Amino acid sequence: MGAVLEVVDLEKSFLKDEKRIVALRGFSLEVVEGSFVTILGRSGCGKTTLLNIMAGLLARSSGQVAYRGQPVTGPRTEIAYLTQHDTLMPWRDVQRNVEMPLEMRGVRRAERRRIARNLIETVGLAGFERHYPRELSGGMRRRAGLARMLSTEPETFLLDEPFGALDAQLRTELQAELLRLWHGSGKTVVFITHDLEEALLLGDRVVVLGPVGRILLDEQIGLPRPREDPENIRLDSAFIALYGRVSSALKEGAR
Amino acid sequence: MTADLHHQTDGHPSGANQPGGPIELPANRSWLERHGRTLFTVLVRLALLALFLLFWQMMSGRYVDPLFISQPTDIWANLYEWARDGTLARNTWLTVQEIVLGFLFGASAGIVAGFALSIIRLLGDILDPYMIALYSIPKVALAPLFIIWFGIDVQMKVLLAAVTVFFLVYLNTSAGVRSVDRGLIDAVRLMGGSHREVITKVLLPGSMAGVITGLRVAVPYALIGAVVGELVASNRGLGYLMLDSASQFNTAGVFAALAVITIIASVLNLGVSALDRRSSRWKPVEG
Numbered sequence: 001m002g003a004v005l006e007v008v009d010l011e012k013s014f015l016k017d018e019k020r021i022v023a024l025r026g027f028s029l030e031v032v033e034g035s036f037v038t039i040l041g042r043s044g045c046g047k048t049t050l051l052n053i054m055a056g057l058l059a060r061s062s063g064q065v066a067y068r069g070q071p072v073t074g075p076r077t078e079i080a081y082l083t084q085h086d087t088l089m090p091w092r093d094v095q096r097n098v099e100m101p102l103e104m105r106g107v108r109r110a111e112r113r114r115i116a117r118n119l120i121e122t123v124g125l126a127g128f129e130r131h132y133p134r135e136l137s138g139g140m141r142r143r144a145g146l147a148r149m150l151s152t153e154p155e156t157f158l159l160d161e162p163f164g165a166l167d168a169q170l171r172t173e174l175q176a177e178l179l180r181l182w183h184g185s186g187k188t189v190v191f192i193t194h195d196l197e198e199a200l201l202l203g204d205r206v207v208v209l210g211p212v213g214r215i216l217l218d219e220q221i222g223l224p225r226p227r228e229d230p231e232n233i234r235l236d237s238a239f240i241a242l243y244g245r246v247s248s249a250l251k252e253g254a255r
Numbered sequence: 256m257t258a259d260l261h262h263q264t265d266g267h268p269s270g271a272n273q274p275g276g277p278i279e280l281p282a283n284r285s286w287l288e289r290h291g292r293t294l295f296t297v298l299v300r301l302a303l304l305a306l307f308l309l310f311w312q313m314m315s316g317r318y319v320d321p322l323f324i325s326q327p328t329d330i331w332a333n334l335y336e337w338a339r340d341g342t343l344a345r346n347t348w349l350t351v352q353e354i355v356l357g358f359l360f361g362a363s364a365g366i367v368a369g370f371a372l373s374i375i376r377l378l379g380d381i382l383d384p385y386m387i388a389l390y391s392i393p394k395v396a397l398a399p400l401f402i403i404w405f406g407i408d409v410q411m412k413v414l415l416a417a418v419t420v421f422f423l424v425y426l427n428t429s430a431g432v433r434s435v436d437r438g439l440i441d442a443v444r445l446m447g448g449s450h451r452e453v454i455t456k457v458l459l460p461g462s463m464a465g466v467i468t469g470l471r472v473a474v475p476y477a478l479i480g481a482v483v484g485e486l487v488a489s490n491r492g493l494g495y496l497m498l499d500s501a502s503q504f505n506t507a508g509v510f511a512a513l514a515v516i517t518i519i520a521s522v523l524n525l526g527v528s529a530l531d532r533r534s535s536r537w538k539p540v541e542g
Contacts, residue, residue, distance in 0.1 A: 055445060057444065057445070074444075075444045075446075075447065076447075077446070077447040079445075080445070081445050083441070083442075087436070087442035089442075089456075089457070089460070089461075091460045091463070100443075100446060100456070101446040101447070103456075104443075104446050104447050104448045104452060152446070152447075
């Protein structure tokens with residue numbers, strides 16, 4: 001299968017006072033359809049900027065970003081983007097938050113209700129339809145955000161440290177659920193994280209970023225799927241070897 | 256997290272009885288435990304008021320000239336007299352009308368301007384210093400101008416109240432629009448929302464807290480605007496009643512009018528805080 005997302009020689013700089021701050025330079029990446037790519041990097045390496053540009057929220061300074069051969073100039077409904085922070089509307093309850101993207105598409109009320117109800121159940125929030133975001137815990141808000149993202153059945157997912165703010169146990173739980181939802185769906189996922197283990201446990205391929213988005217390492221992860229048992233995978237010799245290579249690449253980039 | 260479990264907690268706003276979440280238990284408090292504190296506060300409040308009136312009554316005539324402080328019984332008699340001959344109802348009604356009309360005009364103009372100048376960013380930036388300059392004018396200083404325009408009838412008081420209300424609502428509304436989380440706007444764009452949907456589905460509901468704050472702050476100012484207008488120049492209304500009583504050295508009349516104005520202000524404030532309680536459920540955690 002071919003590349004869904006193609007980034008060629010991307011550059012992004014911001015103007016601050018009279019200085020140009022370069023966030024990304026000479027970045028190129030091809031994402032194959034149906035694959036799960038994790039992008040790993042320390043904070044400040046331009047990960048979020050990269051994702052914002054791929055999602056069409058941010059204009060690039062130079063270079064090309066194409067989705068299925070078409071240049072990305074603004075947000076596209078085939079691409080879903082789960083940002084680092086919750087963006088649930090605080091004045092809408094869970095049900096109405098999940099329905100929101102469907103409203104924009106003009107889906108009829110009854111149909112919206114049905115889809116949202118199913119999704120809320122899928123992400124394990126049944127019974128909380130009438131709760132407002134502030135009445136939910138962080139993990140539950142993430143689930144609601146996930147349900148909202150899934151409601152329009154996008155083809156490609158951009159996830160920016162989606163579980164970064166959660167406690168370790170909840171993170172493991174949601175990682176497993178994400179894999180369960182993704183496995184066999186044929187959807188493409190670009191997953192950004194600063195957590196080495198998370199990157200290796202989830203992805204088919206790991207891309208390690210250094211400063212200004214320089215690619216330090218780009219490697220396939222050959223671990224068998226489904227990866228339901230992270231405890232055992234951590235002991236796998238292939239995992240340990242990969243962990244070592246990625247870890248030293250990260251260290252090298254820091255120098 | 257099953258539906259059955261949830262039904263037991265129906266009506267409770269927190270996400271309780273979720274595994275790992277907080278647990279909700281019935282508190283089993285008696286009537287006195289639940290309302291004792293409120294009851295005590297109310298009783299002491301009333302006692303304090305009674306004590307104050309009693310003290311006033313005793314001081315007046317004995318130690319202080321009633322010309323300066325009148326006395327509660329005289330004030331009550333004066334109020335009763337006004338109520339009987341219709342003076343009270345007529346003038347109160349007029350002042351209330353001025354307050355309500357001034358508030359409605361000022362608030363709606365303030366909301367519209369607040370949204371327009373925040374959404375059309377450039378226009379807002381251009382006009383901002385002028386708005387602040389106009390806001391800084393003491394509104395009483397506009398009274399002479401309004402008298403030239405409209406005479407000393409109702410319109411002038413309505414306008415004075417409206418101008419005062421306008422700026423408070425305008426400033427709070429635009430602060431509300433500006434405080435809307437950028438991430439929420441991006442979220443709607445990602446869903447494929449149009450510019451119009453960004454406004455109707457994010458900016459409008461997101462700035463409601465600011466609008467309501469503006470309205471709440473402005474309510475007493477509508478009263479101030481109307482009464483000040485009446486004090487400056489008028490021949491009707493509670494402010495006039497007060498001024499007229501003062502010119503006849505009828506101190507009881509001044510206090511009577513003042514008491515009615517205080518009651519109106521309290522009723523308005525009660526209404527505002529009821530509105531505030533109803534709209535607070537969805538407020539963001541930080542808010």
